[in-house]
Amino acid sequence: MSHLAPTLLAFFTPRSGGSPNADEINTLYKITLVIALVIFIAFEGGLGYTLWRYRARKGAVPHQTHGNTRLEVAWTLAAAVVLIGLAVVTFTKLAAIQDPSNSGPNGDRVIAESGDESGVLYASNERKLPPNGKSLNITVIGKQFIWQYVYPGSGERDGLGAPYSYEEMVVPTETTVTLDIVSQDVVHSWWIPELGGKFMAVPGYHNYTWFKIPKPGIYRGQCAALCGRGHARMIATVKAVPPAQFDAWLAYQKQELKEANAEAAVERAKLNAQTGPARVENP
Amino acid sequence: MATYAAPVPQVAAHHVEHDPSEKGQQGWTSWITTTDHKRIGIMYMVLTFMFFCLGGVEALIMRLQLGAPNNTLVSPETYNQLFTMHGSTMVFLFVVPAFAGLANYFVPLMIGARDMAYPRLNALSFWLLLAGGIVFYASLFWNPPEAGWSSYAPLSSAIYSPSGGQDAWIYLIHLTGISSIVGAINFYATIANMRARGMSWGRLPLFIWGILTYSVLIIFAMPVIAGAVTMLLTDRHFGTHFFDPSEGGSALLWQHLFWFFGHPEVYIMVLPGFGLISEILPVFARKPIFGYKAIAASTVAIAFLGFLTWAHHMFTTPTPEVILVFVMLSSFLIAVPTGVKMLNWVATLWAGAIEFKTPLLFCIGFLALFVIGGISGVFLAVFPVDWQLNETYFVVAHIHFVLMGGSVFTIFAAIYYWYPKITGRMLDERLGKLSFHLMFWGFLATFLIQHVIGLDGMPRRVYEYDNVGHLALYNQISTVGAFILGTGVVTTIINAWRSLKHGVIAGSDPWKANTLEWFTSSPPPVNNFDVIPLVRSVEPMKDIRREVQRRSSGAVVAGGATVPAGATQVGA
Numbered sequence: 108m109s110h111l112a113p114t115l116l117a118f119f120t121p122r123s124g125g126s127p128n129a130d131e132i133n134t135l136y137k138i139t140l141v142i143a144l145v146i147f148i149a150f151e152g153g154l155g156y157t158l159w160r161y162r163a164r165k166g167a168v169p170h171q172t173h174g175n176t177r178l179e180v181a182w183t184l185a186a187a188v189v190l191i192g193l194a195v196v197t198f199t200k201l202a203a204i205q206d207p208s209n210s211g212p213n214g215d216r217v218i219a220e221s222g223d224e225s226g227v228l229y230a231s232n233e234r235k236l237p238p239n240g241k242s243l244n245i246t247v248i249g250k251q252f253i254w255q256y257v258y259p260g261s262g263e264r265d266g267l268g269a270p271y272s273y274e275e276m277v278v279p280t281e282t283t284v285t286l287d288i289v290s291q292d293v294v295h296s297w298w299i300p301e302l303g304g305k306f307m308a309v310p311g312y313h314n315y316t317w318f319k320i321p322k323p324g325i326y327r328g329q330c331a332a333l334c335g336r337g338h339a340r341m342i343a344t345v346k347a348v349p350p351a352q353f354d355a356w357l358a359y360q361k362q363e364l365k366e367a368n369a370e371a372a373v374e375r376a377k378l379n380a381q382t383g384p385a386r387v388e389n390p
Numbered sequence: 391m392a393t394y395a396a397p398v399p400q401v402a403a404h405h406v407e408h409d410p411s412e413k414g415q416q417g418w419t420s421w422i423t424t425t426d427h428k429r430i431g432i433m434y435m436v437l438t439f440m441f442f443c444l445g446g447v448e449a450l451i452m453r454l455q456l457g458a459p460n461n462t463l464v465s466p467e468t469y470n471q472l473f474t475m476h477g478s479t480m481v482f483l484f485v486v487p488a489f490a491g492l493a494n495y496f497v498p499l500m501i502g503a504r505d506m507a508y509p510r511l512n513a514l515s516f517w518l519l520l521a522g523g524i525v526f527y528a529s530l531f532w533n534p535p536e537a538g539w540s541s542y543a544p545l546s547s548a549i550y551s552p553s554g555g556q557d558a559w560i561y562l563i564h565l566t567g568i569s570s571i572v573g574a575i576n577f578y579a580t581i582a583n584m585r586a587r588g589m590s591w592g593r594l595p596l597f598i599w600g601i602l603t604y605s606v607l608i609i610f611a612m613p614v615i616a617g618a619v620t621m622l623l624t625d626r627h628f629g630t631h632f633f634d635p636s637e638g639g640s641a642l643l644w645q646h647l648f649w650f651f652g653h654p655e656v657y658i659m660v661l662p663g664f665g666l667i668s669e670i671l672p673v674f675a676r677k678p679i680f681g682y683k684a685i686a687a688s689t690v691a692i693a694f695l696g697f698l699t700w701a702h703h704m705f706t707t708p709t710p711e712v713i714l715v716f717v718m719l720s721s722f723l724i725a726v727p728t729g730v731k732m733l734n735w736v737a738t739l740w741a742g743a744i745e746f747k748t749p750l751l752f753c754i755g756f757l758a759l760f761v762i763g764g765i766s767g768v769f770l771a772v773f774p775v776d777w778q779l780n781e782t783y784f785v786v787a788h789i790h791f792v793l794m795g796g797s798v799f800t801i802f803a804a805i806y807y808w809y810p811k812i813t814g815r816m817l818d819e820r821l822g823k824l825s826f827h828l829m830f831w832g833f834l835a836t837f838l839i840q841h842v843i844g845l846d847g848m849p850r851r852v853y854e855y856d857n858v859g860h861l862a863l864y865n866q867i868s869t870v871g872a873f874i875l876g877t878g879v880v881t882t883i884i885n886a887w888r889s890l891k892h893g894v895i896a897g898s899d900p901w902k903a904n905t906l907e908w909f910t911s912s913p914p915p916v917n918n919f920d921v922i923p924l925v926r927s928v929e930p931m932k933d934i935r936r937e938v939q940r941r942s943s944g945a946v947v948a949g950g951a952t953v954p955a956g957a958t959q960v961g962a
Contacts, residue, residue, distance in 0.1 A: 304777020311635025339852035
């Protein structure tokens, strides 16, 4: 019985629990749900009662009225008031959902000191940063049919050479992560339900969101905009690990990338010597 | 002033014998060349119902595929084609033209006219609809389209959708679009100019108000999508780059253009249905509609406001926040006139003497289901909540509650209500009640659970899902419901077929209803009315019956002699 209530609630509410913005959306949803249930029960109950009470019976005389202006004005105003109330509640919750908060005290030390490392300037009034301006900024690239994540840590001025991963995003716990969502081909949509809402990856545009995961865990999601035949299998996971573990992982990715690039440079030089550079660059 | 004992007038047009020598009226070829609004209306209804069945089969195959996790009934390619065909068929080949068909038959009758303003244009509308359906379904023999009924760019561009299916979709839009626009002009001209004497705007039946606003919305919205799909066509084949970001175009532009049409389109699909409810409820509650002015005004308000809310389909796109807030508020605003109508309809039933015939049952089903669709719409209008619910089965549930629980249930109510007028026979009442219950409970089983499926995180337009949580059970429930719903639809089709030969003869006014189409025989003669009565109120049949009773009080009717309604100077 003790887990009946949460199970019942889970039945009626969206996923949440991985990040404060997801929890705030859940709260806003629950407030809307209460209003909705009241209206639903009142309307369906009124309809049902009307149908039962006024079914045609012998001797029943229907009341030939054309309307009641006062009643109609009253219920129009009542409907407007309910919706205005809902709008006001929404505005009070908006900031908590949209604006990233600062990283926690146990968050990633490296990020807390250096902040956004990606080195690329975005001129946009929609991209939000936490109040202290320091977040782990990850670029999410949607492609048919896999998600790629580019982390900060590029050695090059043009942003190349940054560490990246496919399908599984690794992030440190208690750290504000901001996402810069782009697409390489068609429209995709980035969505991890427990970490908040979904945001479309539209080619030619940047879209932004954030999350902050309190403790280690794995959160699953998938592309939420039709992108072709592989749409249903374009899954994504976010793996939250302790900050120290994340730093180690990131350093390892950078190292691997450097080694792989060095190996490739050696191979290219060998081929160059054999066939000449033109054949190597334009096979 | 009568100085002789006039024959007792009765409300019945006399039967018009078809002259076998009448050229062009006999045989199936006469249907190809007809410009009679009644025949065109029948052709519309038959054709749109065929497309309804095709769209329904596509839905059932999808539900079979989703009936189990990681199912392999159809490939991802086929599944994507199925939902594209299903959505496009239901919107462009069923709901919108079905209302055109009902309007074609009944607008002239209800306003006391003898035909539409432009009869040949009327026929053109129908044949363009048929052409659009043929071109679209011809793609089944090559490659059907796969990008969804909304065909977002760049997925619908030549690079990502190289096959001709996407072009078949473009031609569907163009052909059915022209059909609708031409029809809309025809309806507007007919309603504006051909109303019977005494039928002022304030006495217009509410179905006519629905068709009037439907027509205005079509005229303003359809050219936008015609432009958009033309831009898509030139992008695909003639070297333009409207929607191609790599050459300076914008993929978001497609979404704005599509939804600027797409949102008014959903009001195109529902406002005539609202009009039908407003006609049918008073007949079976045996009292007038509650708040005629409010319902007419809210119809116009919804039509206007519908042009301000399109971006609520785009809440997850990179769009400035001020726009998201504006659109949330405009979407809330449009909920007010819609909610007001729902209350007016319940108030129409209140203190009535309700007769539970099949047309009324479908109206009740509409009221019970549309309110759920409206409420789920409010959730979706709160844009941070929409960020969780958009593109999931929550939205699929919402659209089906308003489109099927809404529009389709009103179409079925109209079929049961007006079939006697069109064919002269009643539909079987027991089969009607069976059909209603199968449809109502089947619909609930199919779509109520889909709200939960969406809340649990399953996106739409996916051909398979993993066995996580209770998704398998929920999807199974939905699939079983879909087949119950389908059986209900088939029951009405069987009913309609059987009742053509075996139905109870209806007479001119089996329901004792309020509007002018019941003043003539069932089916009406070619010229609709012998004499068009003077209209004195929004319920002209009540006035006519009152007048008949007044004139016949005290007189004895010998042998039940009937007199042609044309001979009665009713109100002249």
